[in-house]
Amino acid sequence: MFRGRMDLLGWKDAPRASLAQWDDLVRFADAARRDGLTHTVVCGMGGSSLAPQVLAASFGQARLSVLDSTDPAAVLAVARTPDFDRTLFVITSKSGSTVETLSFYRYLATRAKPGQFAAITDPGSPLETLARERRFRAVFPHPPDVGGRYAALTVVGMLPAALSRIDGRVLLERALAVDPAAARALGARVAAAALASRDKLVLRPPPAVARFADWVEQLVAESTGKGGRGVIPVVDDPVAAPGPDGEIVTDFSAEPLDLGAAFVAWEYATWELCLRLGVNAFDQPDVEEAKALARAELAEAPGGVGAQHAAPLPTLTPEVLRRSARPGDYLAILAYLAPTPELTAKLQALRAAWGRALGCATTLGFGPRYLHSTGQLHKGGPNSGLFLVITTDEAEDAEIPETGFTFGRLKRAQARGDIRALLARGRRVAHVHLERAEDVAQLA
Secondary structure, three states, rough: OOOOOOOOOHHHHHHHHHHHHHHHHHHHHHHHHHHHOEEOOOOOOOHOHHHHHHHHHHOOOOEEEEEEEOOOOHHHHHHHHOOOOEEEEEEEEOOOOHHHHHHHHHHOOOOOOOHHHEEEOOOOOOOHHHHOOOOEEEEEEOOOOHHHHHOOHHHHHHHHHHHEEEEEEEEHHHOOOHHHHHHHHHHHHHHHHHHHHEEEEOOOOOHHHOOOOOOOOOOOOHHHOOOOEEEEEEEEOOOOOOOOOOOOOOOOOOOHHHHHHHHHHHHHHHHHHHHOOOOOOOOOOOOHHHHHHHHHHHOHHHHHHHHHHOOOOOOEOOOOHHOOOOOOOOOEEEEOOOOHHHHHHHHHHHHHHHHHHHOOOEEEEEOOHHHHHHHHHHHHOOOOOEEEEEEEEEOOOEOOOOOOOHHHHHHHHHHHHHHHHHHHHHOOOEEEOOOHHHHHHHHH
């Protein structure tokens, strides 16, 4: 149905290819530990970070974490950890040009030694060139025929697994046992529901593997949300009873070592889902627009003035946003805040209050993380989203070396860039700027 370079089907062979590579990854991990690098931070966005995040949470690996936020507080928390000198930073970007990922590296490189860095990127990318010039500990090739969001069982997920002493061999062997026909049947079921107006995919994995839903959210949202079509994944739904437009999926194994099989099964399911919706599972045509507008915001704010003091955008008030709700809509809270447990709890309470008041499905995304996860769906999917964008003043900021701007300024530009992209698509958007992140409770 779809041909050309976007038919990135290498993920089907990823478990077998990674099994052949597994011993080499284990040897690299053992050598890093012998050199005193006992902790791992994966620096990446979207498909580059979500699989490691799922593995860390599911296997209780406190020594494996992810940096995927340009919020200054999130970046400073990594730089100030007591284990900083014992940390290996895995800089992951398929394109090798992801602005957030390179910004993380530039900031951390002023504090860490070159041997504390490894890169995962496409051969010949700008990141590969940078990594070799700066003498990273290692550069691992990202398979060119695997898209970022389908890369969980490539080196993207398996190198962090090896560094965390997760039994990747068993994970991959179980992945090889997946029945593609059964997995595609799941995709057919989700597609049938969506075509019958049940397009809210309510994901309810067991607590042991709860964060697997975050990975599915990106896979489904970014793969399906195009041409006015798409499926809206709902993760950590604070309202127990979904509406009539919800399709609930609870068929997940609670065994973390089954995650390899789960990754593959959902890749096949999403491929089938997209075929039945008539969209290309492997492209993301609307993602670049928000990136370009964010770059424009940075260029339009010379001298460090930043987007915080730029002209207001023509967004709705929260009350008008509420009144614009229609049957079948969903609320997306897009919070440009530090993704801490405390703020997540406050935002979940806000989400529940709005969901009950509007009687609709709700989602929660931290910016700019969601730009690499659900951003494609927001702009390319059905015009059924109510978007509540939340920004705040920065308590503390940090300069990004070699760029001339700070993380706070970058984050504000990304927020405004996405708002502009949403408005250009005729989406309903409200923007609230708060002095303090803790004040989000007021929006309930």
